[in-house]
Amino acid sequence: MAKKMEQIQQEALQRYLAFEEESRVEARAAASTERMMTRSSIINHHDNLAMERIINQSDLFPIAHLQAGLDVSKAVCRISIRSQSGQLESYGTGFLVAPNLLLTNNHVLETPEAAMYAVAEFNYEDDVRFMPLDIISFRLDPETLFITDEALDFTLVAVEENNQHAIPLIDFGYLPLLPKPGKILEGEYVTIIQHPNGGPKAITIRENEVKFISSDFVHYVSDTEPGSSGSPVFNDQWVVVALHHAGIPDPNDPTKWIANEGIRISSIIQHLSEARSSLEEEHSRELLDQLLTVVMPGSAAEPMEVGVLAEDWYVDASGYNPTFLGQGFDVPLPALGEALIDDVAQTVDGKRVLDYMHFSIAMSKSRRLAFYTAVNIDGNQLVDVKRSNDRWYFDPRIDEAYQIGPEFYQSNDIDRGHLVRRRDPNWGIDAVKANEHTFHFTNCSPQHKNFNQKAWLDLEDYLLDNARDHGMKVSVFTGPVFRDDDVRYRDAQIPDQFWKVAVMLKGDAALSATAYLQTQEDLIGGDLEFVYGQFGTYQVPVTQIEALTGLDFGELREADPMAAGQAARVQRAEDIRL
Numbered sequence: 001m002a003k004k005m006e007q008i009q010q011e012a013l014q015r016y017l018a019f020e021e022e023s024r025v026e027a028r029a030a031a032s033t034e035r036m037m038t039r040s041s042i043i044n045h046h047d048n049l050a051m052e053r054i055i056n057q058s059d060l061f062p063i064a065h066l067q068a069g070l071d072v073s074k075a076v077c078r079i080s081i082r083s084q085s086g087q088l089e090s091y092g093t094g095f096l097v098a099p100n101l102l103l104t105n106n107h108v109l110e111t112p113e114a115a116m117y118a119v120a121e122f123n124y125e126d127d128v129r130f131m132p133l134d135i136i137s138f139r140l141d142p143e144t145l146f147i148t149d150e151a152l153d154f155t156l157v158a159v160e161e162n163n164q165h166a167i168p169l170i171d172f173g174y175l176p177l178l179p180k181p182g183k184i185l186e187g188e189y190v191t192i193i194q195h196p197n198g199g200p201k202a203i204t205i206r207e208n209e210v211k212f213i214s215s216d217f218v219h220y221v222s223d224t225e226p227g228s229s230g231s232p233v234f235n236d237q238w239v240v241v242a243l244h245h246a247g248i249p250d251p252n253d254p255t256k257w258i259a260n261e262g263i264r265i266s267s268i269i270q271h272l273s274e275a276r277s278s279l280e281e282e283h284s285r286e287l288l289d290q291l292l293t294v295v296m297p298g299s300a301a302e303p304m305e306v307g308v309l310a311e312d313w314y315v316d317a318s319g320y321n322p323t324f325l326g327q328g329f330d331v332p333l334p335a336l337g338e339a340l341i342d343d344v345a346q347t348v349d350g351k352r353v354l355d356y357m358h359f360s361i362a363m364s365k366s367r368r369l370a371f372y373t374a375v376n377i378d379g380n381q382l383v384d385v386k387r388s389n390d391r392w393y394f395d396p397r398i399d400e401a402y403q404i405g406p407e408f409y410q411s412n413d414i415d416r417g418h419l420v421r422r423r424d425p426n427w428g429i430d431a432v433k434a435n436e437h438t439f440h441f442t443n444c445s446p447q448h449k450n451f452n453q454k455a456w457l458d459l460e461d462y463l464l465d466n467a468r469d470h471g472m473k474v475s476v477f478t479g480p481v482f483r484d485d486d487v488r489y490r491d492a493q494i495p496d497q498f499w500k501v502a503v504m505l506k507g508d509a510a511l512s513a514t515a516y517l518q519t520q521e522d523l524i525g526g527d528l529e530f531v532y533g534q535f536g537t538y539q540v541p542v543t544q545i546e547a548l549t550g551l552d553f554g555e556l557r558e559a560d561p562m563a564a565g566q567a568a569r570v571q572r573a574e575d576i577r578l
Contacts, residue, residue: 004107005246008153012246012261016219019212061236069191069203072238074172078121078195079104079230081114091198093230094120095240096174098291101145102159103177103268104230105245109155112142120159122172125201132200138163145284147275152216152263153245156272158287175232175240177291179269184218184241186210191234192244196225211259216267218242222260233262240265273410292410306406307391313433314397319355320374325473329511331503333360333374334477337550340364340371345402354395354442357434358425361442364482368404368492369445372479372551373419379472382423383431392416395442403441408490417447419478445480446494477501481517481548499545503556513556515542541566 075096081089092108102120109115118140123133144158162168184190192204208222218233218241233242242262250256273292279285322332333353336344344352345363354361359375394400409416420443425434437443480495487494500516517538541562542553 008107008246009249012217012219012248013251015214015217016212016248016259016261017251019214019219065236068238069193071173072175072232072234073125073193073201073203074122075175076193076195076201076232077102077172078124078198078201079108080119080121080198081108082117082119084113084117086117091195093195093228093244095193095230095232096159096169096172097156097177097240098174098287099170100141100159100161100287101174101291102140102157103243104155104157105243106148106150106153106155107245108230109140109157110148112146115140115142115146115155115157124195136163136165136167138169144281145279145287147272147288149271152267152271154243154263154268154271156288156291158284177240177265177269179266179273179292181264181266183239183265184210184213184235186213188235190218190220190222190241191236191238192222192228192231193234194225194228194231194244196228213264216264218262218264219248219259220262221258243268305391307393308396309393309436311396313436314355316430317355317357317433317437318430319353320358320360320475321376324376324378324475325503325505325511327505327509329505331475331511331556332554333362334372335552335554336362336371337552340550344371345398347397354397356420356425356437356440356443357430358427359420359434359437359443361420363398363402363442365402367480367482368402369482369495370419370442370479371549372477373443374475374477375420375424377424377474377476378427379474381427383426383428385423385426385431385435390439392444393440395440398442404444404446404492405441408446408492414446414489414494416444419443419445419480420476424476445498446489446492447498472504475503477503477553479549479551497548499549501542501545501553501556503559511556511559512561513542513553513559515540515545515560515562517545517548 077094077096079092079094081092083089092104094102094104094108097103109118120138120140122136122138124135126132139160141158141160146155146157148155159169161170188210190208190210192208194202194204196202204222208220210218210220212219220233229245231244232240233244235241242264244260244262246261247257248259248261250258269292272288276285276288276292279288320333322330325331336352343364343366345365346352347354352362354363359373361373362371363369364371392406394403394405408414418438420438422435422438425438426432427434478500479498481497481499482493482495483497486496497517497519499518501513502516503511503513506512517540539562542557542560545551546553546557
């Protein structure tokens with residue numbers, strides 16, 4: 001145990017020194033607007049001092065902060081590690097993260113056997129008169145659930161629901177784990193509730209500055225002791241941001257400590273999400289789901305509400321109109337190549353295209369995503385339909401097996417990316433119905449949050465704003481590029497390229513068809529973690545989209561200002577060739 005702990009500390013030291021060297025060579029960037037927005041999204045808007053603490057490092061807190069700390073501390077316990085014969089071997093700290101699940105370090109509970117003989121001891125603390133409270137003990141239940149990982153140094157284990165005195169575990173509450181990164185920023189302060197040296201519960205209140213944050217680890221200056229391993233590390237909103245696991249020794253004096261290291265909760269949640277499918281027992285999966293379904297409100301991982309639309313919602317759906325632009329121009333739906341025809345999901349009455357209000361979609365059975373979407377946008381009649389709580393729908397006209405559903409988007413950084421943008425078909429007297437129609441899984445494609453919310457959005461804003469500002473009519477085709485080597489995740493493949501073809505009439509009444517290609521391949525790794533890379537929008541020939549997708553856009557090739565083989569980076573509106 002001691003040798004393993006020394007190895008963990010040395011690995012933490014090397015990570016810390018690497019970040020310290022980086023900060024000397026190049027000043028670390030201030031928190032980006034995006035990260036600040038993520039951070040602020042979990043702050044209670046009634047806490048008027050919160051942003052002052054984050055931005056100006058103020059030490060002012062509402063007095064209720066202390067009571068909130070007492071409340072969350074109930075879920076923190078001392079773990080007594082015992083041998084098979086019952087002899088006490090060591091101590092650690094743990095905390096409840098779901099009604100019957102406890103989180104601690106792998107080096108505290110390495111195996112199910114170790115957990116079988118360990119005891120979780122709650123209330124091991126002193127009251128305001130410094131008198132000890134009665135300890136309330138619970139046995140662990142590794143046979144029901146035990147998940148551990150040495151690299152991330154965590155163990156998740158089930159706990160018995162009631163102890164031998166019939167005291168319910170739920171009396172101690174639990175600390176929900178939010179999967180989204182960004183719950184703490186460098187320069188903020190953390191608070192740790194722990195059992196140092198196996199002693200009564202204690203807390204580090206201040207001077208616990210976060211120095212560095214990496215993909216899996218958080219480094220902070222704080223007072224901890226052996227026995228603190230497995231403690232929850234909180235931000236100022238008492239949200240758990242890390243699992244404490246090691247002190248970082250001074251390289252010049254091993255008896256002293258220069259910092260501490262914790263495992264990011266977002267990394268642990270990602271690992272648990274992937275481990276779920278390997279659990280054989282349904283009850284074990286149900287227990288884990290209680291942890292995984294606790295998410296930040298409004299995030300992409302938030303469990304979505306799945307609804308059902310009555311049949312009359314589809315009866316009058318006009319679908320895409322090929323003569324929409326007028327002036328005698330006919331812009332039909334793209335034709336599917338021979339290789340795609342057999343893969344089209346047909347409706348119960350044999351149609352290959354699903355018609356919605358002002359847009360249409362053709363679906364791939366094998367990929368369970370759209371081959372393409374086609375929408376008409378009328379800039380003269382746009383209606384600002386307010387977005388409420390999203391409710392998504394399976395389309396009853398095709399088999400659900402051909403539609404990627406809500407379970408795919410749970411607890412990860414994958415957004416439910418609208419192919420037909422929500423606002424585009426919202427015009428005329430049917431704007432409300434069109435808005436609701438865009439929330440079908442058929443119109444949904446998995447896109448990394450940074451792709452869906454940033455890069456692609458700029459082009460979509462440009463097209464819609466011009467339609468509105470100039471009273472234009474625009475027809476837009478959108479879809480993914482399907483490749484055999486697309487990343488496979490949760491029984492589906494995630495496209496890393498998306499295309500768009502915008503068709504409009506120019507001032508001289510000539511037809512213009514411009515094609516665009518966007519990539520998210522720099523954003524997606526095997527673990528779906530964000531990778532900073534170069535990505536952007538390119539204007540390309542329509543023929544290139546045809547070659548990538550197997551679609552045939554017919555005469556639109558003749559209305560394309562881009563010559564075959566050309567491609568141009570689009571960084572501002574002036575870069576677009578119409």
